[in-house]
Amino acid sequence: MVFSNPEIWALTLSMAIPLALPAVGGTFSERTGVVNIAMEGIMLIGAFFGVAFSYWTGNAWVGLLAAIVCGALTALALAWGAIHVSADQTVLGMGINIFAAGLTTFLLNTLFGYSGTPVNTPKLPTLSIPGLDHIPYIGIVFQNQSVLVYIGIVLIFLSHWFLFSTRLGLRMRSVGENPLAADTLGIPVWRLRYLGVVLSGIFSAIGGAYLSIGILNGFTSNMTSGRGYIALAAMIFGKWTPLGSFGAALIFGFSTALGIVLQGHGVSSNLLQMIPYALTILALTGLIGRSTPPAADGIPYEPRR
Amino acid sequence: MEPVLEVVDLKKWFPGVKANDGVNLTVRAGEVHAILGENGAGKSTLMKVIYGLLEPTAGEIRLFGQPVHFRSPRDAILAGIGMVHQHFMLIPALTVAENVVLGDEPGGVRFDRRQAVQRVRELSERYRLAIDPNAKVGDLTVGLQQRVEILKAFYRKARVLILDEPTALLTPQETRELFNIIRTLKAEGTPVIFISHKLDEVLEISDRVTVMRAGKTVETIDTKGATPQTLANLMVGREVVLRVEKPPAKAGSPALEVRGLRVRSADRHERVKGVDLTVRRGEILGIAGIDGNGQFELADAIAGLLRAEEGQIVLDGRDITHLSPAERTQLGIAYVPQDRQLDGLILAFDLADNVILRDFRRPPFSRRGILNRRAAEAYAKRLIEAFDVRPPDFRRKASELSGGNQQKVILAREVSRDPLVLIAAQPTRGLDVGAIEGVHRQLVRLRNEGKAVLLISLELDEILSLSDRIAVMHDGEIVGVLDGAEATREQLGLMMTGQRAKEGTV
Numbered sequence: 001m002v003f004s005n006p007e008i009w010a011l012t013l014s015m016a017i018p019l020a021l022p023a024v025g026g027t028f029s030e031r032t033g034v035v036n037i038a039m040e041g042i043m044l045i046g047a048f049f050g051v052a053f054s055y056w057t058g059n060a061w062v063g064l065l066a067a068i069v070c071g072a073l074t075a076l077a078l079a080w081g082a083i084h085v086s087a088d089q090t091v092l093g094m095g096i097n098i099f100a101a102g103l104t105t106f107l108l109n110t111l112f113g114y115s116g117t118p119v120n121t122p123k124l125p126t127l128s129i130p131g132l133d134h135i136p137y138i139g140i141v142f143q144n145q146s147v148l149v150y151i152g153i154v155l156i157f158l159s160h161w162f163l164f165s166t167r168l169g170l171r172m173r174s175v176g177e178n179p180l181a182a183d184t185l186g187i188p189v190w191r192l193r194y195l196g197v198v199l200s201g202i203f204s205a206i207g208g209a210y211l212s213i214g215i216l217n218g219f220t221s222n223m224t225s226g227r228g229y230i231a232l233a234a235m236i237f238g239k240w241t242p243l244g245s246f247g248a249a250l251i252f253g254f255s256t257a258l259g260i261v262l263q264g265h266g267v268s269s270n271l272l273q274m275i276p277y278a279l280t281i282l283a284l285t286g287l288i289g290r291s292t293p294p295a296a297d298g299i300p301y302e303p304r305r
Numbered sequence: 306m307e308p309v310l311e312v313v314d315l316k317k318w319f320p321g322v323k324a325n326d327g328v329n330l331t332v333r334a335g336e337v338h339a340i341l342g343e344n345g346a347g348k349s350t351l352m353k354v355i356y357g358l359l360e361p362t363a364g365e366i367r368l369f370g371q372p373v374h375f376r377s378p379r380d381a382i383l384a385g386i387g388m389v390h391q392h393f394m395l396i397p398a399l400t401v402a403e404n405v406v407l408g409d410e411p412g413g414v415r416f417d418r419r420q421a422v423q424r425v426r427e428l429s430e431r432y433r434l435a436i437d438p439n440a441k442v443g444d445l446t447v448g449l450q451q452r453v454e455i456l457k458a459f460y461r462k463a464r465v466l467i468l469d470e471p472t473a474l475l476t477p478q479e480t481r482e483l484f485n486i487i488r489t490l491k492a493e494g495t496p497v498i499f500i501s502h503k504l505d506e507v508l509e510i511s512d513r514v515t516v517m518r519a520g521k522t523v524e525t526i527d528t529k530g531a532t533p534q535t536l537a538n539l540m541v542g543r544e545v546v547l548r549v550e551k552p553p554a555k556a557g558s559p560a561l562e563v564r565g566l567r568v569r570s571a572d573r574h575e576r577v578k579g580v581d582l583t584v585r586r587g588e589i590l591g592i593a594g595i596d597g598n599g600q601f602e603l604a605d606a607i608a609g610l611l612r613a614e615e616g617q618i619v620l621d622g623r624d625i626t627h628l629s630p631a632e633r634t635q636l637g638i639a640y641v642p643q644d645r646q647l648d649g650l651i652l653a654f655d656l657a658d659n660v661i662l663r664d665f666r667r668p669p670f671s672r673r674g675i676l677n678r679r680a681a682e683a684y685a686k687r688l689i690e691a692f693d694v695r696p697p698d699f700r701r702k703a704s705e706l707s708g709g710n711q712q713k714v715i716l717a718r719e720v721s722r723d724p725l726v727l728i729a730a731q732p733t734r735g736l737d738v739g740a741i742e743g744v745h746r747q748l749v750r751l752r753n754e755g756k757a758v759l760l761i762s763l764e765l766d767e768i769l770s771l772s773d774r775i776a777v778m779h780d781g782e783i784v785g786v787l788d789g790a791e792a793t794r795e796q797l798g799l800m801m802t803g804q805r806a807k808e809g810t811v
């Protein structure tokens with residue numbers, strides 16, 4: 001049976017990470033009250049600049065750092081538009097997605113020509129956890145995974161702790177629920193919203209870099225193929241919590257893995273790809289544990305003095 | 306006694322409105338200082354300026370003799386000012402403890418939840434404000450939510466406490482508890498600024514009263530020796546009639562009949578459990594009852610906002626049980642809902658759009674689906690004048706009006722539609738005495754013109770002074786109907802707790 005094959009679980013994990021990271025990023029943004037649908041675009045930016053800098057410097061870690069910086073800068077633009085200018089956040093996010101798709105394709109062609117990124121671009125190392133490989137099952141799941149899988153898992157748990165157990169996390173959540181109330185308590189609403197959005201940029205960019213220099217070592221046009229949107233679904237399905245998002249990403253990753261494993265077995269992978277969206281719709285309509293967004297999600301806050 | 310807080314010649318102008326235009330106020334240690342003023346007089350604006358939420362246009366604020374310039378609430382909080390806002394500033398998704406400590410949480414990087422709970426528990430014991438620190442604020446009653454607000458101020462060691470209309474939403478019992486807290490504070494020397502439209506409350510709790518009119522402070526007087534009448538006159542600037550005059554009722558044929566009505570509220574609880582009721586032409590039928598006994602669900606059901614599970618609603622002989630709210634509106638039902646910000650107005654619309662909300666489908670406000678803005682504006686202008694809405698500007702958004710003026714707009718819209726039946730739920734909540742007088746006059750005028758009025762109010766005085774007949778509701782049922790002229794407070798009070806009327810019902 002497919003399920004007794006540990007390969008599928010390893011594949012599930014590696015497919016879940018590029019969904020979970022942007023989903024956690026989105027969680028940060030929306031928990032502070034800024035709707036973020038730009039994960040797809042920021043992932044592309046991260047994926048592209050990760051490869052580019054990895055090739056130019058010959059060091060994949062520098063590539064990762066560049067991805068993070070570029071992702072943060074893109075997010076900063078979104079934050080400025082959403083917070084300072086009170087522009088429509090959905091439109092802004094969509095704009096960034098379209099811009100990023102165009103920009104990365106353009107840069108790919110001008111900088112690397114039509115043959116694509118060089119095949120000798122360094123990628124991030126893979127890692128097997130020593131000790132774990134003796135345990136049946138788990139060992140294989142954690143064998144030869146990209147180092148970003150482990151970093152990602154640590155980041156996700158840290159994020160959950162940060163958001164729900166630290167003072168700053170509490171303040172960030174308060175800003176996404178009722179910014180006016182937070183303001184009356186002297187909490188800097190705008191600053192925390194910037195923080196939330198920039199964090200979302202960083203997480204999304206790492207998710208993108210995972211695809212381009214974690215799993216592969218190259219960039220192709222639109223290589224994220226909608227993962228940023230599935231991440232959005234994972235964030236909602238996960239009830240705007242990092243661990244929930246991770247759980248949702250695992251379910252979605254499993255349906256992708258299943259699609260890969262069952263290829264040629266007469267099961268339509270298109271049908272399996274529907275699962276994330278179907279589950280999200282069910283969650284939003286309340287059929288499986290109602291999911292409600294932060295109360296001030298998407299509403300600009302303009303202090304009146 | 307030395308002054309704790311002084312406000313000198315303060316001005317706060319908004320575009321087109323001088324909300325504060327020369328305010329002078331001195332608050333002494335250990336006093337309860339009431340601020341009285343009509344709706345829109347500028348009370349909340351003044352408090353927001355003191356609290357650092359608004360920056361003054363001109364003038365000075367001194368705290369313990371030192372001039373202060375608050376750039377944000379943070380500065381005001383640090384200086385020792387605490388405020389309970391007219392509209393609560395709470396985060397429903399968080400717990401009581403989290404709400405209280407927010408902005409000044411115990412712990413380092415980590416949020417020390419245990420200590421937060423502990424401190425809230427200590428505070429609530431010290432001031433005898435019983436509350437569960439771990440409860441979610443969204444699940445609390447209004448009275449308990451207010452406790453959270455007060456605890457917030459105590460937690461920050463407020464040296465001056467501002468209460469902006471704290472009793473507007475409280476039950477009499479909760480009000481009494483609040484007054485006990487205020488007395489404790491006073492004994493400790495903490496001054497309290499207390500805003501309320503209820504004159505008897507001001508007379509009971511305050512030491513001095515400052516009266517505001519049109520953005521200016523008019524006078525500060527000692528409470529001792531003042532009467533409701535003197536306060537009302539000072540506030541409005543003319544002689545106010547506190548008791549409504551009305552000729553004897555000439556009740557006619559039934560306009561609205563409710564038979565065996567059962568209604569569930571939005572949270573699926575059965576709130577109306579078999580109500581029979583008749584409102585006749587030319588009478589005001591008052592419904593008395595403690596909050597939460599189904600009276601507002603009854604009103605919603607008659608207006609068509611809640612579905613009747615069972616029973617019948619008959620308007621002028623016609624069964625309307627299954628009609629939509631819009632159809633009922635057309636047949637002559639007008640509704641002043643309890644929550645004016647939620648159900649009564651569209652806050653983001655201007656006044657001209659708000660006054661045609663019920664009638665925009667028909668001429669002159671629209672023709673073949675195209676709105677006629679000019680007609681709406683002309684109509685709005687007329688209503689604003691007739692009902693004395695301030696500021697008199699139909700281009701202003703409803704959200705920019707003071708609470709009392711928002712209510713006037715709703716009432717103007719509903720009454721002017723010339724309805725057969727008017728359902729008025731808490732029509733004077735948050736209104737100043739002058740405005741209350743105006744509302745009461747409108748209700749009586751409708752009745753005198755032969756319309757039926759169903760008045761639902763938590764204020765016994767309002768019920769007693771207006772109603773021709775009084776139905777008392779308890780736990781979703783009508784426990785008795787009394788004659789308005791003969792009913793007494795005591796009798797109503799007893800029945801509201803569920804005791805049936807002893808003598809025959811009217």
Ligand SMILES: Nc1ncnc2c1ncn2[C@@H]1O[C@H](COP(=O)(O)OP(=O)(O)OP(=O)(O)O)[C@@H](O)[C@H]1O
Binds near residue numbers: 707
């Ligand atoms: N943000 C604002 N922008 C423009 N005008 C405003 C704003 N806030 C208040 N106003 C206006 O300032 C005036 C004073 O309003 P304020 O809320 O202080 O009245 P109030 O005395 O508290 O009345 P109420 O008793 O009804 O609460 C009103 O005319 C109101 O319309």
Ligand SMILES: [Mg+2]
Binds near residue numbers: 348
């Ligand atoms: Mg006010």
